[in-house]
Amino acid sequence: MLHKNTLLFAGLSAALWGAAVLPSQAAVVASIKPLGFIAAAIADGVTTTEVLLPDGASEHDYALRPSDVKRLQGADLVVWVGPEMEAFMQKSVSQLPQQKQVTLAALGGVKPLLMKGDDNDDHEGHGHDHSAEKGEEDHHHGEYNMHIWLSPEIARLSAVAIHDKLVELMPQNRAQLDANLQKFESGLSTTDKQVGTVLAPLKGKGYFVFHDAYGYFEKHYGLTPLGHFTVNPEIQPGAQRLHEIRTQLVEHKAVCVFAEPQFRPAVINAVARGTSVRSGTLDPLGIDVALGKDSYMQFLTGLANQYASCLKGD
Incomplete structure (x- = not known):
């Protein structure tokens, strides 16, 4: 009888343990939705993609919840712009291994495309010096405009970087990842032309x-x-x-x-x-x-x- 109970307990604990590990069977975790759009295209059919920032929240003033920190720690890959944009993630991302993160603003191909930020207005009546905060609390007070996901060119470079990292992490899925990247690049090229015609x-x-x-x-x-x-x-x-x-x-x-x-x-x-x-x-x-x-x-x-x-x- 004891043997049967032990087996039952073992089976039950395995089932519970399985349920416990499921949520951390991680995904690509993107800081904000547009980066999730790019990641979802590359990871399609390979792994899931999640977005950290809830709809309606602003990347300008978000604070990580304990559940967010867990998601970052358990992710296959974390995709973000960088500390000048998502300052709220800096501490958590710095604790992740390099192979599990893509910092888009730091990519070699992206750096030359960065546009200078406009930091000239909106200083009246705030009563304190923003210069001391550079790069800490507000990405706008850094040197560059960090809304880089609005550049089709940078989106393509971001897709390539996400693809390359996922191939490193999941070499068995290379064929699918290659096909996804090719599909993204061709879809982006078509859409870019259509949008150009509209505008x-x-x-x-x-x-x-x-x-x-x-x-x-x-x-x-x-x-x-x-x-x-x-x-x-x-x-x-x-x-x-x-x-x-x-x-x-x-x-x-x-x-x-x-x-x-x-x-x-x-x-x-x-x-x-x-x-x-x-x-x-x-x-x-x-x-x-x-x-x-x-x-x-x-x-x-x-x-x-x-x-x-x-x-x-x-």
């Missing part, structure tokens, strides 16, 4: 974006922003900045002002009130796009349509 007629139309996030996308497709309300979306723009923007709106230099799903500040409506300027929404994190092998293409197309619908006046 080409809008070159020269002036607009304001809510925060300084879209430079890579705008440069790639030749769009002409007049400026942004704020560098850091956590900080409301000062009175002088708003006056400058309102003057340009009244003088018809802009046809559109864009808010964001995470930040719908009343300040945008207030500044545009009484002018003929249209309001639109740009989503730099792809909140409405489901994670999947084609999601980065859907993200690019969606963003292009968000620009077009406001700038064209549909």
Whole structure:
């Protein structure tokens, strides 16, 4: 009888142990959704992809939960931009082995493509010196604009880097990973041309974006922003900045002002009130796009349509 109970206990503990290890049968863990889009395309059919930042949260002020730290520790591979963007991950990622992380902003091919950040405005009325915080609390106060996932060119280089790391970690899946990368590159090339066609007629139309996030996308497709309300979306723009923007709106230099799903500040409506300027929404994190092998293409197309619908006046 004892023998039977022992066997039963052993079987039960194995079942429980199996259940316990399942969640840590890890995945590719991406810091933010657009990086998850790229990773999901490469990892398709090989391993799952998860996104750390919940929908609706901002990469500018997120704090890791204990469950997030566990997910990072158990991941096959962690994909992030780097400490200037996701400062909240820096400590956890630094404890991971090098072969289990991809820091996109540090890739050799990406470094020459980095655009300088705009750190010139929004300092009025905050009462402390931001210079001491460089690279610590706010990625905008670093030297470069780190919204690199909005560059189709950098997205392709990111896909290659994720592919190469996964081949190192899972050499048995090389054929599938190679096929996934090839499919991503060809899909990206097609989508890039389509988006270029949609946006080409809008070159020269002036607009304001809510925060300084879209430079890579705008440069790639030749769009002409007049400026942004704020560098850091956590900080409301000062009175002088708003006056400058309102003057340009009244003088018809802009046809559109864009808010964001995470930040719908009343300040945008207030500044545009009484002018003929249209309001639109740009989503730099792809909140409405489901994670999947084609999601980065859907993200690019969606963003292009968000620009077009406001700038064209549909």
